[in-house]
Amino acid sequence: xxxxxxxxxxxxxxxxxxxxxxxxxxxxxxxxxxxxxxxxxxxxxxxxxxxxxxxxxxxxxxxxxxxxxxxxxxxxxxxxxxxxxxxxxxxxxxxxxxxxxxxxxxxxxxxxxxxxxxxxxxxxxxxxxxxxxxxxxxxxxxxxxxxxxxxxxxxxxxxxxxxxxxxxxxxxxxxxxxxxxxxxxxxxxxxxxxxxxxxxxxxxxxxxxxxxxxxxxxxxxxxxxxxxxxxxxxxxxxxxxxxxxxxxxxxxxxxxxxxxxx
Numbered sequence: 001x002x003x004x005x006x007x008x009x010x011x012x013x014x015x016x017x018x019x020x021x022x023x024x025x026x027x028x029x030x031x032x033x034x035x036x037x038x039x040x041x042x043x044x045x046x047x048x049x050x051x052x053x054x055x056x057x058x059x060x061x062x063x064x065x066x067x068x069x070x071x072x073x074x075x076x077x078x079x080x081x082x083x084x085x086x087x088x089x090x091x092x093x094x095x096x097x098x099x100x101x102x103x104x105x106x107x108x109x110x111x112x113x114x115x116x117x118x119x120x121x122x123x124x125x126x127x128x129x130x131x132x133x134x135x136x137x138x139x140x141x142x143x144x145x146x147x148x149x150x151x152x153x154x155x156x157x158x159x160x161x162x163x164x165x166x167x168x169x170x171x172x173x174x175x176x177x178x179x180x181x182x183x184x185x186x187x188x189x190x191x192x193x194x195x196x197x198x199x200x201x202x203x204x205x206x207x208x209x210x211x212x213x214x215x216x217x218x219x220x221x222x223x224x225x226x227x228x229x230x231x232x233x234x235x236x237x238x239x240x241x242x243x244x245x246x247x248x249x250x251x252x253x254x255x256x257x258x259x260x261x262x
Contacts, residue, residue: 004094004106007133009123017107018119020091022077023084025111030064032085035146036153039212045082046072047223048216050154050163050183057154057163057183059213061085062223065170065177071226075233080226086143093133095140103144105137156204160197162186170224177227185213 002025005011026032031051034042042048042061050057063070072081079088092111095103107114120132129137157163166184170177190210193201201207 002092002094002108003110004096005109006096006098007093007105007107007122007129009127012107012122013127014116016115016117016119016121017092018113018115020111020113023073023079023088024077025091025108026088027070027073027077028068029070030067031060031062032087033147034059034061034085034087034150035143036150036209037142037146038083038086039209042083042085043212043216045219046085046216047219048213049166049168050213051181052183056151057158059150059154059209060182062168062179062182062220065179065223065227071223071230075230086139090136090140090143093136093140095144103141105133105140150209153204153206153209156201156206157185157209160189160193160201162190162193162201162210164189168220170220170227177224184217185210187214 031049034048036059039048039059046061046063048059049062051060063072065071072079074080092108092113094106094108096106098104113119121130122133124130154163162185163183164186166182168179168182170179201210
């Protein structure tokens with residue numbers, strides 16, 4: 001588990017932080033929260049669902065078939081999908097709520113990315129946050145603002161009865177795998193919307209969320225294929241290498257996965 005601590009001059013003025021070069025920190029995330037701004041790109045390569053959190057719904061990327069498993073992280077730490085959720089792109093930083101309900105910038109003290117001499121400084125010579133830290137904070141603030149918008153859109157869909165339970169069953173080389181606790185758009189109920197109800201969804205700006213979730217469902221088969229690929233590597237009893245011991249040819253079968261650097 002991450003050990004997030006507030007970034008302060010007293011604790012971090014003498015430290016530096018290195019940018020991550022592995023997604024091993026995300027290897028146990030079966031789902032990853034998404035915000036509306038990233039859904040048009042995420043839905044092109046990742047299956048998207050909703051989860052219930054504090055009596056509300058939030059969209060998530062479905063990354064594994066059971067808790068503690070992220071199939072999109074290779075054994076060597078590579079990200080295997082064509083889109084990387086925003087929540088991972090700011091690591092080792094995150095925003096957390098302080099006692100006064102203010103959001104504060106935190107860093108994972110156990111990330112292995114903090115150093116006395118290597119990487120970016122936390123603070124400049126004037127004792128102000130360095131530009132790289134400011135850039136990370138700005139990114140996180142944008143994501144947080146969009147998270148508020150996303151919650152409002154999900155609430156609008158739930159109010160019209162458009163979010164329903166979704167039990168996913170996939171055939172894998174290890175047999176049937178069932179995923180519980182997810183939700184999806186009720187496509188039949190959405191298609192039956194008329195008049196004022198459809199207008200309310202449109203006015204709320206929630207139509208793109210509907211279309212993105214429905215479109216993303218085509219990528220569910222990728223979870224079964226990734227499960228098989230990971231199982232083959234495990235059966236070899238040796239780590240995967242950059243040369244490709246993890247057979248990922250199937251990822252390009254339908255042109256849905258890109259290995260271009262981000």
